[in-house]
Amino acid sequence: MRMSSTKIFVTGATGYVGGSVVNRLLLHPDAKSFELTALVRNAEKAEKLNALGMKTVVGSYSNLELLTESAKGADVVIAVADSDNLVAAEAILRGLKQRYEETNKAPILIHTSGTAIIADNAHGQHGDHIYSDLDSDAIEAIPEAVPHRNVDIALVKADKEGYVKTYTITPGTVFGPVEGPLVDAGVQHQHSVQVPALIRASVARKQAGYIGAGKNVWSAASNKDTAELYVVLLDALRKNPSSVGHGRDGFHFVESFEYSGYEVAEETGKVLAELDIAKAAEPTTYTKEECTQYFGDWWEILSSNSRAKGERSRALGWKPVDGKDYFIGSIRFEVLKAAESLQKK
Ligand SMILES: NC(=O)c1ccc[n+]([C@@H]2O[C@H](COP(=O)([O-])OP(=O)(O)OC[C@H]3O[C@@H](n4cnc5c(N)ncnc54)[C@H](OP(=O)(O)O)[C@@H]3O)[C@@H](O)[C@H]2O)c1
Structure with a gap:
């Protein structure tokens, strides 16, 4: 064209x-x-x-x-x-x-x-597909x-x-x-949806959380x-x-890499503990009631596996640059933002 x-x-x-x-x-x-x-x-x-x-x-x-x-x-x-x-x-x-x-x-x-x-x-278990x-x-x-x-x-x-x-x-x-x-x-x-939703729930709960075993994996x-x-x-x-x-x-x-529900919770927990929002850095699993309270119907998607390989994307010459370290750093940023907005309320 x-x-x-x-x-x-x-x-x-x-x-x-x-x-x-x-x-x-x-x-x-x-x-x-x-x-x-x-x-x-x-x-x-x-x-x-x-x-x-x-x-x-x-x-x-x-x-x-x-x-x-x-x-x-x-x-x-x-x-x-x-x-x-x-x-x-x-x-x-x-x-x-x-x-x-x-x-x-x-x-x-x-x-x-x-x-x-x-x-x-x-529901938080690891999937192979x-x-x-x-x-x-x-x-x-x-x-x-x-x-x-x-x-x-x-x-x-x-x-x-x-x-x-x-x-x-x-x-x-x-x-x-x-x-x-x-x-x-x-x-x-300026904010995405999925990871900020997980983080906001942890901040509101004052302890980092994951759904099920937190072993589910998404591409990002x-x-x-x-x-x-x-x-x-x-x-x-x-x-x-x-x-x-x-x-x-x-x-x-x-997609550039994969992360698990637990990994998001683990980094969130560290930051919440540093900020004295959580008593302990260690995340815990959400109860069923908490899943509904914080995520509504969305909890099933958040605890699913969605594992993708962008081979057609890469064949175009697309080369993603940002990897897992950048992701973990971005969690810190989102936790600080979420904590800030919670404190304003
Ligand atoms: N973010 C992700 O991680 C992700 C992952 C996979 C797929 N997607 C898909 O990518 C799309 C964009 O996601 P996003 O994260 O960029 O969402 P977003 O930040 O909420 O942006 C949505 C955009 O669409 C506009 N919009 C929403 N509803 C509209 C309507 N009824 N009529 C006209 N414009 C409308 C919004 O305008 P206003 O400024 O007026 O609100 C905004 O410009 C979504 O369909 C989402 O499902 C997102």
């Missing part, structure tokens, strides 16, 4: 992941050849993005006509707002189909899913009832119909601090490494689109 200007429509541009993707696009050596438009829910944030040189449309995933119209105007849609919103995904696909009908060229949809699609039901993103048959066999699969399956079907090429970025746990122009402008969410990659994959993929598509798998062969797992 060589063209003078690439029109890119981004959703979730103010988010923890999407904001970092936008940061990377703004700092891309070819940034001048990108025409970036972001869907933004908040008019004030839209103005700040405009000041950074982006176009914006103010609206949400509920404004289906706006989504269709915006997607119709784009060579590339990068969707990072919601992995599960099928109605919004269908509105985007409608717009991309209309673009195909006008141009006879299949536009690109880079959608964000997540490795919750491969999570088991281990590791999925590779090259195993399209195994991914295709994952049922529709599993989180994110409703949208993933619709995208594969659309790709098969030929009017769009779909690529699914599938992160495990994304973690770590964010930086860049969107952070400086105060528009980007830093925010920076995750955002980098979107750009590596986009660059590969700009250079040599036929070299990149799409549709059922377009799943790209984002």
Whole structure:
């Protein structure tokens, strides 16, 4: 796909992941050849993005006509707002189909899913199964009832119909601090979901905790490494689109290393003890009641194994940099933040 200007429509541009993707696009050596438009829910944030040189449309995933119209105007849609919103995904696909009908060229949809699609039901026990993103048959066999699969399956079907090429970025746990122009402008969410949820519970309980035996394992990659994959993929598509798998062969797992529930609790416990929030550094397992109290229905996902190998991602030339030490350091940072906000209450 060589063209003078690439029109890119981004959703979730103010988010923890999407904001970092936008940061990377703004700092891309070819940034001048990108025409970036972001869907933004908040008019004030839209103005700040405009000041950074982006176009914006103010609206949400509920404004289906706006989504269709915006997607119709784009060579590339990068969707990072919601992995599960099928109605919004269908509105985007409608717009991309209309673009195909006008141009006879299949536009690109880079959608964000997540490795919750491969999570088991281990309740804190260790699981052996590791999925590779090259195993399209195994991914295709994952049922529709599993989180994110409703949208993933619709995208594969659309790709098969030929009017769009779909690529699914599938992160495990994304973690770590964010930086860049969107952070400086105060528009980007600065915290992830999964590890901060585990940490907040430990801080509130005043003793670090893990679920079950804490032996369950998730794949993870830093925010920076995750955002980098979107750009590596986009660059590969700009250079040599036929070299990149799409549709059922377009799943790209984002992982750099694995961590267990216990490891998060262990580091959290050390920091809580140093801060005198916990009497002892040693973490303990949550009771069933505590699981429900702190995590609601989410406790099962948090105590699952989700083990991914991003072999397709690496084949693009993506090389994650941040490893386990960086992860452990980021836990310290998140515990300090969570403790600070608890003390303010
Ligand atoms: N973080 C992870 O570890 C992780 C891992 C795997 C997959 N994912 C997936 O990646 C996606 C982004 O995650 P994230 O951590 O970046 O989340 P986030 O920080 O909450 O960001 C979500 C972004 O989407 C926007 N948004 C939310 N609901 C919207 C709606 N109804 N209409 C339009 N925009 C909407 C938010 O805008 P506002 O600024 O207005 O809130 C924000 O820009 C999610 O779908 C998530 O499932 C995340």
